[in-house]
Amino acid sequence: MALRKPPLRGTHADRGAKFTEFGGWDMPVEFDSIRTEHVAVREAAGIFDVSHMGEIVVSGPDATRLMQRLTTNDVTCLAPGDGQYSAITNERGVVLDDTVVYSLPADRQPEADDETAYLFVPNAGHDTEMHERWTTHRDEWGLDCTVENATEDYAMFALQGPDAEDLLARAAGEEVRDVARFDVAEATVEGVDLLAARTGYTGEDGFELLLPWDDAETVWDAFDCQPCGLGARDTLRIEQGFLLSGQDFDPDDEPRTPFEAGIGFVVKLDTEFVGRDALTDARDPDERFVGFELTERGVPRHGYDITNDEGMVIGGVTSGTMSPTLDKPVGLGYVPREYTDPGTAIRVVVRGRQKSARITETPFK
């Protein structure tokens, strides 16, 4: 199947970017070097083209009921312009995807008082599946709302780093400084009306901009900062201990509940959602998501075994890298709960050799 292309595929190629397949999309993985891009985001600002992320718009009289039943967090506490991190689970409580749900700002809400509009952002390649999941359940439950897969209507850029607020304020006006963490607001950049959400995936302050697909070039060019690819996005999120869908959890290859994956805080068991019954009995899981650092030379990678100090396999690495900020090898994975205390000695099997490691808190320091 042909890869889906972000709107600026050609512009990025002209700029010298290298590309990789990710979630069925042909995306820039590196513009200059992962280290250069990573450092720019930690110390100044970088801009990522994340147009591979999905956008699903749910609106109508029963939009809140549908969102509440298909996501684990409580959408009823969202006012227009609010956002929240959430998970989507199946009947067994296994995470299918993680997402950010936004209640759209007031100007983009339906005119009728009894209607609400949400936009949520599934991970790359999950938009079709999530659109189908939403429409199927809507029909099954007889709910009155529309569900639109708007993934190829919206380009999405992530402007991240300590200078991100200044950059956006210069391009869109001072009022963007008032947008609170996880909230979303209307903004205009170079005449393009867009949504500016104070969210990101790097651990830095920043914004994610949702804009019309056809205006991508205009908005991209409005920011004079380091272009960054998915390589730096990965090292930045690993340093923070953030989950990557399809790697740190996956319904087929790495089936995990939100409690195992360390995101139990997005599960509101006093709401009714698919997977709630299973999760009620799963709050104290036997295995948990942890961070670790290698104390010997080597780089942990996805799929490597984790052993205890006696060499018995107890878990697996789901993500790992050489941290560009800390200049040490760090990783994420699942181990039995008796091994989760920071400082616990473990080993990671790097190409057949057991390397010493220890459990550490995340974000890594």
Added chain:
Amino acid sequence: MSFEIPDDLYYLETHEWVRHDDGTARIGISDFAQDELGDVVFVELPDEGEALDREGQFGVIESIKAVSDLYSPVSGTVTTVNEALFDEPELVNDDPYGDGWMLELEDVSEADLESLLSPDEYRDQIE
């Protein structure tokens, strides 16, 4: 993008280079290879005295994004490893044909050298 391909070296299809001088061979990876790998963060090299076969794996190089095996362009015995790479693996990115060299071998076979890619042949391979 054009890559540096020095004319006084021979190359293996897997992107290692060799410089042969009076019975001693110095080995590294090409400019193209270091660019493909990106930021090099770890290099594993053999011990001195180890015997290597032509196209045998002699080590591993890891960048932030990938792991690659390293193959010897020629057979021979390791006389020196570039220990600077253990502390500064980024030398491979900065200077792949100079300070980023990896090994020196002795007892190198002339026949092995003749079977390697010439600079032009290597240029054709990567273009």
